[in-house]
Amino acid sequence: MARVRVHQHVNPLAPYYRQAPKPVEIEQVFADPSKPLLLDVGCARGRFLLRMAEAEPSWNYLGVEIREPLVDEANRLAGEAGLDNLHYQFCNAMLWLERLLEGIPSGMLQTVTIQFPDPWFKKKHAKRRMVNPEMIDTIAKHLAPGGKVFIQTDIEFLAEEMFSLFRRDERFTESPVEMNPFPVKTEREKAVEEKELPVYRAMFSIVEKNS
DSSP, rough: OOOOOOOOOOOSGGGGGGGGOOOOOOOHHOOOOSOOOEETTTTTOOOOHHHHHHHTTTTTEEESSHHHHHHHHHHHHHHHTTTTTTEEOOOOOOHHHHHHHTTTTTEEEEEEESSSSOOOOOOOGGGOOOOOOOHHHHHHEEEEEEEEEEEEEHHHHHHHHHHHHHHOOOTTEEEESOOOOOOOOOOOHHHHHHTOOOOOOEEEOOOOOOO
């Protein structure tokens, strides 16, 4: 079956994308909801998670994507592959990530990945960029103590912007990372590396409170 064709960019502030999603019901979407959870925000076609779910089946994987046809296609492929530890959900994460995650039990979300989000180059479109203080607050509240956030992009100014937002939040601590720590690369990452262009990466962890 041919790949679903979609617009490369959609305006996250358009009325259609302002609709609130239903919270994820992990008991319904995963065969074993007790597994640790990896959340990929802005998962596009979801191939990274598809391969991760195959490579490391001891985890559950949740992909969030604003382009609904890609979500439908990704869930179809996950079903055809028999992956009961993988689910994709349509959601405008810039506005509604808190709503989506509100039903996830405390301590379950162990890892978040944000990989090559749309940079929205024009200054007048900066408000459309996915990573904002509200998203970071949501991640901080839901991520388990010691949980990690991995971010990568090939756009230098966007890297500086995203990294700066996380660095300002005292709930996170940064650790150096030069390479993708996962056994799988996104399609965008492979394309950039094949052109021998730089990829900017950062890893942040939730500070573990002393008991």
